[in-house]
Amino acid sequence: MMDSRVDCRAVFKAIVSPLLVMTPHFVVVAANDSFLKLVGRSQADLLGRDFFAVFPGNPNAPNDPDVQGVMRLHASLVRVVATGQRDTMALQRYDIEASGIPGVFEERYWSTINMPVLDPDGEVELIVLRTEDVTEFLQQLRLSGERDVTRARSELEAMRTDLYARACELQELNEELKQAHRQQRQTTSMLREAIERQRRFVFDASHDLRNPITGLLAELEVAIAEPDSDLHQLLRKLLLDAERLNDIVNDLLELARLDAAPPAPTEPVDLTQLVIDELKRRTLTVAVVTRLERQVVVNASRIRLARLLGNLVNNAERHTSTVIEISVTGDPPDAVLEVIDDGPGIAPADRERIFERLFRLDDACRRDPGGSGLGLPIAREIAHAYGGRLYAADHPTGARFVLRLPLAA
Template sequence: MTSPAVDYGAVFKALVAPLLVLTPDFVIAAASDSYLTVTGRDRADLLGRHFFAVFPGNPDAPGTHGPECLRASLERVLATGERDTMALKRYDMEASGRPGVFEERYWNTINTPVLGPDGEVELIIHRTEEVTDFLHQLARSGGHGGTGTRAGLEAMSADVYARARELQDLNERLKLTTSGLQEAIERQRRFVFDASHDLRNPITGLLTELEVALSESDTDLHPALRKSLRDVERLNDIVADLLELARLDIATPVATEPVDLAQLVADELDRRAPSAAAVLTRLDQQVVVHASRIRLARLLGNLLDNAERHTTTTIEIIVTAALPHAVVEVIDDGPGIAPADRERVFERHRRLDDARRLDPGGSGLGLPIAREIAQAYSGHLYVDEHPTGARFVLRLPLAA
């Protein structure tokens, strides 16, 4: 049996709930019969007209903020692509056929987006329920010391407003809590994935080396032990990277201190083993930031490791102040990074072909860790233009 075709226009018009369909410019595209009844309007009064031109609000009741709150709700729907529920609002309406005469009205409103194939908001369904009579009945019940007086109604309205606002605030807090829990679960899942991904290959290689060495009893074990030691050192580096990522993911607080970036660079170069590449420095003095010295040393070390892998002959390190930022640049004269890849290199485990060739055992975590450290101190790490090689630029807020 073939299902009958559904006339969705007729269904919409007949819905009990008062509904409008608005364009992203807030022009009324359709109205249900219930909406026409509750507002006392004809379709000819509404269709094709801007909502706030048809319903401008009461100029003699500016403290009610109905139009402003509704416009803000609609704009949130456009910005987020998500449904927005408004707290109870007073939004007076011009009496039908009586220009300039406004009737006191109270509404509960939900605005829901209709998304197009590209995810953009194409229409907004404006669902509203008038509760004016309900509030009047509450006032007449004497619940606030009045028997139908205007003071009683205003007192009851204020109480309902307060309760509605409390419920909406609670709903927003619950949303934030749920979002925070989801982010924590995602961070935990990502950490487990990172750990299993990075540790599997080195452990497998180490086990293989040891099994081969033990199976050949007459073999000199020293080469195998040296190879195993290098594998264990690699494992230690990977575990340190994973632990640092875990600390950054959960925003583990670390004590900060004034850090002179020129001195930091000098100390890091003294600590490192000599490099085959020449290292040139141009370090302005008294360029100071507030951060963890240990974490900034880790960031700089990761940038230098990357530069040493890719450089041809020379690495240049520059420290300058460009108010309101301190700027550190690490430049190599290697093959450089294509514009399309300049963000990809900061993705976890994202290793370009050149990086895999130069360091097959790398984890792909050095640059992501460096960027997350920069972001932890309100800074930014990015790849900028350079005529030859790659140029990494770190910007951090200067200490006052």
């Protein structure tokens, strides 16, 4: 009865096809006898060494288009590690150093396939390089041409040159196709994410719109059911719900305009004067302290910047305990507007989330149940539209919002 146990090392060593095994970092860990014979090396020459240190390519012709094999083989191995899939290379010229003759390189042509060996988690553990030396075949084409008449020799030489040129073109085309495939997958992934964000946004917006509509319907039903109810008080409640509904609709329309339309025409806007004018026309319930440099001018839409400032001040007013600080300074090449409150502040983990559409912190929901969660996203979109940035920064007490816009020339 035949023993079922197989000596895998002996099988690997005896395989006729030249095989070499390396790590994902291209360190050689095994080579069978066929490969050693083909390259004229011993196990001691290869094991534990970087493949490209053993076979560095021909340094005497680094710019020759026919000796780009080192770069192409390296790119193929990188793809195998990145994708976990086999990579078949077109015919390549890859000169190797003659055995025992340092500095002398032999012209060699190869047909190579690189294959991954995956671990239980699906990660590339090893790479198997299987190659065939086709140098003799190409040299035969050249020699046959030399034995025949001049015309035949020219045709054979042209055939050899064309064969290799076509192989190189095929390799380049293969690279372009792989790159296009990667870009297509990235684009598809981005589209899916955008569709999912849009779906969530529509769902959340519909939910926020439903709340004031439900309130309006409930109050109207009460009024109909109870004719003797206080009409004035009822109208005040209906007005508040209608104002809430109007604010949400206006915010949604503003976001739609920012998403779909190019930025509004720009004009020179003095941020200091803008802050002064906006504070004069507002009635705030808390104190405001300002630090304003003169003549801090940017190019933007005054109406849009007023909307941005108003959203930041509204947010600060909801959260502050006693005072709001507003500063305008020049920090070339930027103009800097800061709005700071002395409320509970924003945890570092939430400083980006607050700019997501319809996202609201628990504290914001308690202080202003009617808020829409759209004010800060709108403010950031406006900043981006004019080449600026809006972000939440560190502050010892409270929240600090920083707007940076390019200074006008």
